[in-house]
Amino acid sequence: GAVVSQHPSWVICKSGTSVKIECRSLDFQATTMFWYRQFPKQSLMLMATSNEGSKATYEQGVEKDKFLINHASLTLSTLTVTSAHPEDSSFYICSALPTSGSYEQFFGPGTRLTVL
């Protein structure tokens, strides 16, 4: 149980285009999901907290207009990188916090984004 999927697992896009990444909790409901970004040999940096039915909460320094987050259901959150640039190339990972009250977040397998 407690499986989180991400789609796509990797994506290559041209500079200036937008890319959408999906995060799904497959066998549990998650009111709260988190989006992280990780550059090579760096730590996972929390970008935003996604709450079902309400606006996401962004961490300091993360542009909300560039990284659009939608959490329309208890099992799906999406992150859209708008007008992507090469510096947005990174490993994007989501995690989901079960609505049941578990302290443990369950991580997706990550999405490797390369912007040419």
Added chain:
Amino acid sequence: GQNIDQPTEMTATEGAIVQINCTYQTSGFNGLFWYQQHAGEAPTFLSYNVLDGLEEKGRFSSFLSRSKGYSYLLLKELQMKDSASYLCAPSRDDKIIFGKGTRLHILP
């Protein structure tokens, strides 16, 4: 704010024991996670400490001292597959704050 300090790299021998230390300063501290992360993969959960003391789970144990802002992860009977990064991650308000991690190299 938060400040997490753990060694950047460590090397140990297969079959041995290694202890990875972590100190942290986190406002609104709830508890502390340890995660394992292999290159190019998402982190996997190892342990979560809320109270002071040692939690043992098979070959892995984790210790927490809240008053000292200190934790360690102890890995016993090291195996080659334990070569990975180990992330010390304090939590506050359901958010997990990750340190840069300790890259552990296991030698045969």
